[in-house]
Amino acid sequence: MKGFDRGKWGALLDETRRAIDVLSEGRARRIEEIRSALRDGTYRVDGKQVAGKMVSDAVRELRERPRE
Numbered sequence: 001m002k003g004f005d006r007g008k009w010g011a012l013l014d015e016t017r018r019a020i021d022v023l024s025e026g027r028a029r030r031i032e033e034i035r036s037a038l039r040d041g042t043y044r045v046d047g048k049q050v051a052g053k054m055v056s057d058a059v060r061e062l063r064e065r066p067r068e
Helices: 006-040 047-064
Strands: none
Touching: none
16 A cells, blocks of 8 residues: 555554553443442432433433424
8 A cells, every 4th residue: 555654553553552441441440340339239329410411411412403
């Protein structure tokens, strides 16, 4: 392929993989924390936070909906 720089693309691919690994580790750690809290019966949900998220999601969906 003309103009294809394997070194540049390889470095970008490596950096992307490292970023995914870091995000995956953090996500796995958070999932385990939630599982543990559920097992222990200490997991609590903030109703105001849930309601706020529901409202913000609904507003976003309404804004994204095409106007007729």
